[in-house]
Structures are given as C-alpha cells and as structure tokens.
C-alpha cells in the first residue's frame with residue numbers, strides 16, 4: 001500500500017467489540033485476567049496498551065522498520081536509544097545537534113562511561129577520521145536544527161557498515177513522508193513525535209524505530225522497565241495526527257519553499273538556510289536523499305536587536321519553542337532551543353545571535369508573508 005494509505009490504516013483496524021472505526025482510548029491502568037496466567041494480551045499499562053501498540057505498528061511501517069517503541073517525548077526516546085551503548089563505548093554525534101541531545105549526552109550520559117564526540121557529519125572524511133577503536137554509533141541529525149545542514153545518510157551508512165557500527169538518524173525535521181533513513185542504510189530512526197507526526201501541537205511523544213530484533217528487544221525491555229512509554233491519550237492524539245501526515249507534509253513543503261524564496265529576496269535578511277534553495281550548499285544532496293525540503297528554515301537578520309524586533313512584531317507567527325505543527329512558530333535558537341549550548345559552541349556551528357528559526361505551518365502562504373513583511377519593516 002502507499003504511504004498515505006498506511007498512515008490511515010496500519011494499527012487502525014475497526015475495534016472488534018463494537019466496530020468503532022476509531023480505536024477507543026483505553027484509559028485504564030490494569031487489565032482483568034481470565035484466570036491465573038491467562039490474559040487477553042495486556043496486563044498492565046506501563047508494559048503495553050492497545051493505543052501504544054497501534055501507534056507503534058503504524059510508525060514502524062511508515063519508517064520501514066521492523067519494530068517501533070513510543071515514549072513520553074522525543075528526549076525519552078533518544079535517551080532509551082543511547083542506552084544501547086555500554087560503558088566504554090563511543091558515539092559520534094552531528095555537531096549541530098538539537099540542544100537537548102547535547103545536554104543529555106554531555107551532562108548526563110557521559111557520567112556512565114559513554115563517550116561522545118561532536119563532529120561535522122556533513123563531511124564524510126571528518127566522520128571517517130573521527131572514528132575510534134571504541135566507536136559503536138554514529139548519530140546523525142539531518143537536516144540539523146536550526147542550521148539546516150544535510151548529512152549524507154547512505155555515505156555514513158557505508159562507512160559504518162565497514163566497521164559494524166550503528167547509524168541512528170533523527171528524522172524529526174522531515175518525517176518519513178519526506179525522508180526514509182532506513183532505506184538509505186540507517187539502522188535506527190528516532191523521532192520527536194511532538195512535531196510533524198502529531199502535527200497539531202497537542203501532545204508530546206517520541207519514537208525509536210529499529211531494524212534489528214536484538215535492538216528492538218532491548219528497547220522494549222527499557223520501555224517497560226523504566227515506564228517512559230507513551231500514555232493512551234497521547235498515543236491516540238499522535239495516531240490521529242499521523243492520519244493526515246501525507247497531506248500536511250505536502251502543504252508544509254510548499255509553504256516552506258514559498259517563505260524561503262520570499263526571505264531570500266528580502267534586503268534585511270542576510271542569509272536563509274533552507275535546503276530547497278539552490279543557494280543551499282547541499283541542495284543537490286537534499287534533492288537526492290529527500291522527497292521534499294520540508295518547512296523548517298532559519299535566517300539571519302544580523303543582530304540580537306534585529307531578531308528581537310522581528311520576533312516582537314510578528315502577529316500570525318507565534319513566538320514559541322517546538323515545531324512541526326499546523327501553525328507557524330518562530331523562535332530564537334540562541335536564547336531558546338539551544339540556550340543549553342555554551343556560546344562558543346553555538347558560534348562554531350553557526351547559531352548566531354541574529355539567527356531566527358521558522359517552523360512554517362500550513363496557513364495560507366500569502367498571510368504568512370504579509371506578517372513577516374510587516375515585522376521586518378520594524379527591523
């Protein structure tokens with residue numbers, strides 16, 4: 001079946017007891033057993049529940065994985081995924097990674113003997129040279145948040161396979177509709193489902209999608225042991241959001257391109273980071289490995305003061321953290337999403353004080369342009 005059909009039907013079979021076309025929310029902590037040792041497939045909601053199973057089946061199919069496990073947030077999913085590493089193991093991570101991943105690895109996971117190095121994963125030579133004897137994983141965010149740098153997933157998988165390393169890709173920014181990392185050779189995909197998969201800014205969630213049974217077993221063990229599995233109501237909301245993923249992503253993609261083109265021609269904008277523009281240094285790679293360019297972009301207005309004026313004068317675009325919802329969000333990475341990164345690291349990876357990030361929603365593009373035009377006049 002096609003992507004849109006799978007998004008609507010996988011895990012969403014009519015409920016057997018009543019025929020309800022939408023699965024009920026199983027808002028229960030426990031399940032009554034028929035007899036000692038005999039249950040109906042569920043015993044306790046931390047371990048598993050029907051809404052979680054349904055969502056996991058759907059997400060696994062959309063990413064082309066063997067199994068998926070969903071967690072209370074993207075960070076909970078990423079934390080579980082990194083626990084596949086053992087003390088003494090080393091991982092390479094994209095240099096311009098989401099700030100929360102930087103914080104988790106450098107301030108917490110490193111205390112348990114895991115080692116992390118942040119490298120430019122868009123440069124395959126740099127990836128190769130940064131490998132150590134104890135490297136076990138290459139963790140790639142592509143495009144990066146918020147600098148929109150693209151890494152060559154197939155190229156990295158090629159390097160990893162020579163040494164039996166795991167490649168994990170954070171596919172949050174594009175969703176499986178626009179990029180399928182497993183088809184390009186990745187072994188694991190992670191998501192903040194809070195973003196495009198849910199798409200309506202009304203739940204947080206995360207997913208780990210696996211291709212190898214041994215990894216899947218470990219992640220499921222962690223999910224039921226630590227209790228960070230996603231709750232029924234949130235699974236229901238994400239499942240509902242996923243049903244419209246294909247149409248939303250097509251519209252996000254069109255709006256992203258329209259806004260990027262508008263900003264690129266604006267005299268007050270110094271540069272626009274959007275892989276769909278021919279001016280993007282990896283435009284060709286993006287065309288090759290993605291099905292579209294999405295709706296995340298960042299642009300530089302020069303100074304913190306200019307960024308502040310822009311952010312304080314938009315009306316339709318909402319000043320907020322997060323991304324991937326139907327409504328357009330605008331943010332200041334240096335003071336918001338990436339505040340936990342030391343300023344010198346931010347500078348190194350191009351997160352300047354004048355950089356503004358847009359998560360372009362699916363409103364009418366002309367209304368968004370009018371809003372940005374009015375706010376840029378105040379800059």
Ligand SMILES: Cc1ncc(COP(=O)(O)O)c(C=O)c1O
Pocket residue numbers: 073074075076098100141145170172173191192193194204205206322
């Ligand atoms: C690319 C990326 N990965 C992971 C996360 C973490 O997800 P969550 O906020 O759902 O924990 C985010 C959050 O913004 C993100 O942008």
